[in-house]
């Protein structure tokens with residue numbers, strides 16, 4: 001069943017740090033079951049945008065509706081319930097070094113079980129983690145290893161397994177291909193697309209990698225000087241007709257974008 005109500009609807013989102021205006025009136029709709037890629041230069045505010053949606057940063061103004069409910073004014077407890085529905089793949093996977101892989105994958109489930117008094121046994125959690133590892137192309141036996149024993153590509157897969165472990169209806173990907181070779185980047189993108197489709201999730205990815213943006217995204221938006229200056233099909237990123245997007249996506253030195261070297 002399709003819906004006309006955006007899964008995520010952002011209006012007039014503003015955030016400044018002291019005198020530095022990072023987000024200056026962001027409007028963004030992400031429709032259910034679609035993937036939105038947000039591109040933009042270093043320091044353009046992509047992470048701040050994701051952190052505002054996650055409730056880790058309080059915006060100065062604006063609304064962030066998830067399934068039609070503005071989550072900005074929610075109490076910490078009600079907001080936590082919203083965040084539990086979001087799976088996140090962090091840049092550099094962000095695994096806990098001291099925990100075996102299976103426990104990294106099941107971490108959110110075990111924590112959420114403790115919060116809700118519906119405890120999952122460690123044996124169940126480990127079996128579930130094994131199934132998640134299989135979904136990202138890893139053998140369940142990898143669950144016994146520690147993150148330091150894995151390659152960067154395997155760590156990303158584990159991070160993805162963790163992101164999907166709670167069957168979230170929203171997935172966020174922060175620079176999913178950073179630090180990977182181009183082939184491994186394509187493999188991770190393929191897994192991301194498979195996972196998002198299998199779960200029917202709505203996704204937002206932030207990236208500098210244009211090949212990745214086109215593989216992952218249905219829609220794309222570019223953040224520049226605090227605003228979304230362009231939105232369109234991800235497939236049109238290299239041929240947007242917008243001179244700012246064009247300079248960025250083609251990596252041209254000359255063009256309307258002036259690089260700020262001091263922030």
Ligand SMILES: Nc1ncnc2c1ncn2[C@@H]1O[C@H](COP(=O)(O)OP(=O)(O)OP(=O)(O)O)[C@@H](O)[C@H]1O
Pocket residue numbers: 017020022040041042043044045046047048049263
């Ligand atoms: N907690 C904070 N306190 C002060 N300034 C911050 C804070 N978080 C982010 N900023 C500033 O906000 C701006 C945008 O940062 P952000 O991390 O969102 O950029 P980005 O687009 O994700 O960059 P990159 O692609 O390099 O990761 C930067 O100038 C950064 O220094």
